[in-house]
Amino acid sequence: MSLLKPTLHVEVSVKAGMVDRANVVQLRNDVKQWLTADFVTVQIGHDFSAELSDSRLANLIEGIEVVDYTGPPTVDGDCYHVRGIALDVQTYTLKAENERDPRRSISQADDSELAQARVLQLPSIALKDEWNSLVFDDALPARLLRYMTRMVGMMKQPGLNLSTFNWNRLCLLHGPPGSGKSTLCRALAQQLSIRLGDSFPNATLIEINTNAMLSKYFGESGKLIGATFEKITAMAQDQRALICVVMDEVETIAGSRERSTSGAECNDGMRATNQLLTALDRLRHLPNVIVLCTSNLIGAIDQAFLDRVDIKQLIPSPSPAAIYNIFRSCLNELVRSSLVDAAAMQVSSCTTTARRVVSRSTSTGSSSPAKPIKRSKTLASSSSPEPWTVISAPEIPTYSEMLVRWVNQPQSPGRRVWALAQKCEGFSGRTLRRLPILGLAMYTWGGDCSLDDAITALEAAVNQELLAKGTAHVEVKVEVE
Numbered sequence: 032m033s034l035l036k037p038t039l040h041v042e043v044s045v046k047a048g049m050v051d052r053a054n055v056v057q058l059r060n061d062v063k064q065w066l067t068a069d070f071v072t073v074q075i076g077h078d079f080s081a082e083l084s085d086s087r088l089a090n091l092i093e094g095i096e097v098v099d100y101t102g103p104p105t106v107d108g109d110c111y112h113v114r115g116i117a118l119d120v121q122t123y124t125l126k127a128e129n130e131r132d133p134r135r136s137i138s139q140a141d142d143s144e145l146a147q148a149r150v151l152q153l154p155s156i157a158l159k160d161e162w163n164s165l166v167f168d169d170a171l172p173a174r175l176l177r178y179m180t181r182m183v184g185m186m187k188q189p190g191l192n193l194s195t196f197n198w199n200r201l202c203l204l205h206g207p208p209g210s211g212k213s214t215l216c217r218a219l220a221q222q223l224s225i226r227l228g229d230s231f232p233n234a235t236l237i238e239i240n241t242n243a244m245l246s247k248y249f250g251e252s253g254k255l256i257g258a259t260f261e262k263i264t265a266m267a268q269d270q271r272a273l274i275c276v277v278m279d280e281v282e283t284i285a286g287s288r289e290r291s292t293s294g295a296e297c298n299d300g301m302r303a304t305n306q307l308l309t310a311l312d313r314l315r316h317l318p319n320v321i322v323l324c325t326s327n328l329i330g331a332i333d334q335a336f337l338d339r340v341d342i343k344q345l346i347p348s349p350s351p352a353a354i355y356n357i358f359r360s361c362l363n364e365l366v367r368s369s370l371v372d373a374a375a376m377q378v379s380s381c382t383t384t385a386r387r388v389v390s391r392s393t394s395t396g397s398s399s400p401a402k403p404i405k406r407s408k409t410l411a412s413s414s415s416p417e418p419w420t421v422i423s424a425p426e427i428p429t430y431s432e433m434l435v436r437w438v439n440q441p442q443s444p445g446r447r448v449w450a451l452a453q454k455c456e457g458f459s460g461r462t463l464r465r466l467p468i469l470g471l472a473m474y475t476w477g478g479d480c481s482l483d484d485a486i487t488a489l490e491a492a493v494n495q496e497l498l499a500k501g502t503a504h505v506e507v508k509v510e511v512e
């Protein structure tokens with residue numbers, strides 16, 4: 032296969048128990064045929080399940096998403112012509128935590144309260160939303176996923192002499208707190224298990240609890256690390272199992288040995304680091320193991336550990352465009368879940384005076400997504416036959432739509448959110464995901480809350496956060512009625 036063969040990666044989520052292994056190939060072919068026959072172009076990120084015309088497929092499938100494109104850059108942005116491109120269709124069924132092989136833990140037999148690692152079968156229902164919840168520029172998660180897929184794929188090449196290459200399949204995500212490192216590690220493990228499902232029918236996530244590794248008993252940390260990695264090595268003996276090891280805050284057990292010898296600190300940390308390095312060297316010979324680590328203190332990590340890392344990736348705080356998309360997803364979720372009233376629309380009079388009127392939705396179903404208004408609509412009034420014109424749909428537009436259609440309309444929801452996003456540069460993803468709902472809780476009183484009210488509440492929460500950070504002397508003005 033050529034390195035540059037353009038490929039569209041399609042993920043098909045199959046309903047539990049609907050397709051056995053023997054019929055998976057047939058299902059993939061059917062999906063390929065359906066996509067090629069029914070579509071000229073497809074867009075990355077689009078879920079096709081609603082368009083499934085074939086009722087037999089619709090009965091088997093939960094979702095079909097075109098998740099990624101690999102190959103030389105094209106001019107059409109996110110849109111790709113289906114014909115003339117290879118379709119890599121992967122099928123998977125999400126595993127529930129309470130299934131036959133539930134989340135369990137690796138722990139010392141004599142100290143069961145202390146779980147050194149949590150074990151989760153992949154792909155897991157518990158991680159199903161993590162990948163799509165992350166917003167980064169330059170398709171950073173997709174790029175990392177490609178590197179790792181290629182890494183693991185190449186290691187499986189028959190006849191490849193592994194000892195020729197010094198390759199640990201070790202990836203370190205580092206960056207400021209709350210930038211999404213831990214979430215990205217788990218999401219990468221989940222996506223790898225789907226993308227590599229053909230080569231590895233079984234996949235397991237092992238999340239090492241680095242804090243639990245630092246034993247309360249002096250001198251025990253090294254032993255705990257050694258024992259945990261022995262168990263991981265034993266699990267990896269099954270060549271058809273992909274093992275994704277995640278070590279969060281890895282500096283806890285991979286701290287600089289120079290530091291621990293220079294100060295008056297005990298050398299337990301040094302033993303832990305030594306043991307970890309030895310364990311990693313052993314894992315290197317197992318082509319089905321991938322290790323993902325995070326740290327926000329890269330300067331505190333031991334040089335020998337850093338030297339073993341194949342991919343060091345800085346995960347920065349979100350850019351203003353990413354912040355816009357984070358706020359957009361939060362606000363649209365508030366609308367979708369009916370916490371914010373989708374039907375409470377901001378309207379303006381045809382005359383110069385603008386007023387707010389609320390139009391009730393006839394549908395009260397909380398689970399149905401809000402339907403965006405596609406065309407301009409006129410509401411009746413007693414004083415004048417056509418006094419009101421809807422100026423905004425009850426959801427936040429995409430970033431590009433906002434730039435094209437709303438950027439010169441400072442009162443439109445999209446433009447207001449964009450103004451806020453620019454103010455929030457430097458905020459962590461964690462803070463950003465909190466502010467829309469925090470704003471709603473702090474600055475509204477329940478009842479009919481429109482999208483404009485929710486944005487006003489978000490503004491107040493942002494100003495409050497800026498005040499707390501001491502970066503702006505702004506007065507928190509609560510304007511929500």
Ligand SMILES: Nc1ncnc2c1ncn2[C@@H]1O[C@H](COP(=O)(O)OP(=O)(O)OP(=O)(O)O)[C@@H](O)[C@H]1O
Pocket residue numbers: 164165166167207208209210211212213214215325326327349353357459460461462464
């Ligand atoms: N870029 C982002 N896009 C969307 N959500 C984000 C982003 N970064 C962080 N978040 C959200 O913030 C929360 C915290 O993220 P996470 O725990 O992965 O950060 P972290 O980098 O591991 O933080 P820490 O360094 O404190 O461990 C999660 O709910 C995550 O969804």
Ligand SMILES: [Mg+2]
Pocket residue numbers: 212213214279280325
């Ligand atoms: Mg973290």
